[in-house]
Amino acid sequence: MPTLRDAIRQRPVALLVALAVLGLLASLAFMTVGARGPWSFVLPFRGMKLAAMALVAYAIAVSTILFQTVTANRILTPSIMGLDTLYVLIQTSLVFLIGSGAAVALSPSTLFLTQVAAMIGFSGLLYMWLFSGRAQSLHLVVLIGLILGVLFRSLSNLMQRIMAPNEFAILQDRLFANFNTIDTDVLAVAALSVLAVSAYGWRKIRTFDVLLLGRDPAIALGVDYKATVSQILIVVAVLVSVSTALVGPTTFFGLLVASLAYRMTGSERHAFLLPVAALIAILLLVGGQLVLERVFAFDTALSIIIEFAGGIAFIFLILRGVSR
């Protein structure tokens, strides 16, 4: 008997269309439900918020799936490996070292690009160090990633404590946006960066599929393995920087989205997988925010709920992997 999943697998376009329609409906509702005050204020205000959320959702979904392709497993994600907190650490160190005055004097785009460059460098080093040939246990790698996250967070905390309070306020204000106070410049830079890496990645999308076969088969099929892996890592570093710059670290959202996308599609074709994951992410983020904000009047609870559900899902994934 054909199940829903079989039906989906036979007609991938239908799934994409359905998700896109749901996402659009959620966005429409988000723009209009419970609006008080003139539309000339509500629409631009919520529009910015929506754009930022869509950007974050897209960045997290795509970076997670690409990262899992490179590391050849479905448990590791950039945020679990501490890349989000690494971005915060780089950000804090920058202000700590050059002072908030100099940091403010730079334009937001220069600042952002400097951070992205540092992020690419450090995450490349981190990756080389973690996966340098030796076959290590996956669980050890995950644990090391989690502890690295703690270390990066503690180091940032330490520097933020030592900073003068007004320097810290500037850091907070300038570098950590949230959905309610989004800087147009930062949003524009973020959108352009995402667009650039997406255009670049789209041309290579079939190569990503080949990578899933494993290192040796991919090389045998003529893929320049090292170059492709480095390129993917650069794309991941840029996307993680964008999402962290806009909302701060998220631990499990990427994992939830990627797992859902794999289950729904049952596909290993990136050209299908990536859009599905991005749409699921947008739907979850916009829909979740809509429900919590407008229906339950909880503003900041979404991240907590994601942390809760994502943590449980992750424990489940690990224990299931172990018991096999």
Added chain:
Amino acid sequence: MPFFALGLAVVLGLAAWSIFVGASDISLRSLWESGWHDTPVQVLVESRLPRTAALILAGSAMAVCGTILQMLVRNRFAEPSTVGTAEAAKLGFLIVLILVPDAPIFMRLAAAAAFALLVTLLFLRLLRQLSLQSPIIVPLVGILLGGVINAAATFLAYRFDLMQSLAAWSSGDFSMILRGRYELLWLAFALTLVAYVFADRFSVAGLGEDFTTNLGLNYRRVVALGLGIVSIVTAVVIVTVGMIPFLGLVVPNLVSLALGDNVRRALPWVALLGAGLVLACDIAGRIVNAPYEIPVGTMLGVIASALFLYLLLRKHAHLT
């Protein structure tokens, strides 16, 4: 033994230093000139002495807790924040605070410790049933479970406007310690002594239920005693100074690197090193950015997680 005396001297030296470091300048001279009363003496008696005592008590108690857990679970990476105990204690305090807002401190403590004990027992039973061999699984799943409990606690705290309490429990900070606000830690100290007396039984219990019973010990009672001590001490430390992350993991491992695994020989060293490390971090936190303070939780968060990484990477050959 001479080495231990040396270590003790170092910790006592740190304690003396801790008494004379801080925003308010007190020294033997200012004490003498004020004729042993007035402000300097007040600062000494009301703040510095209690703070130093609290540092020593909390540091040694948390380190010993880590050792007990590592023996009972037979896992080098067990400690209150890697088996769910610490987060469960926080959630326990929160629930009591919401349900019975004006409960006396001992009732709150008892409820939080009981809840922590329950969660730890369930967690360990779950792991045992899955019969997991990899030593990495305990800290990995434990830390994740802690995150899930923490999310639940954050949600409750957010809902009931208790975020401030939760933040205070989550990050170790001794700057608020005054006379009258740390004495519960002596209870933790007493329990640490009990743990020393029973140390051998805990290591026997770590060898399994059958083995323990063969030696004529009541397995369940020994495990309950050990986990009970750990839960109460963790709850006490959390409610008086806040969570001190990974201390119970790092200290016993460093001691066993140096001394091997003889628990009775190691425990005094563990207590000493735990106290010394927390003292040193607190003093550094008071000096680095004087006159402002950096909480112990932040300083130790950096040092202890770096040491944890070192232990993981150093050991990785044995772990995979």
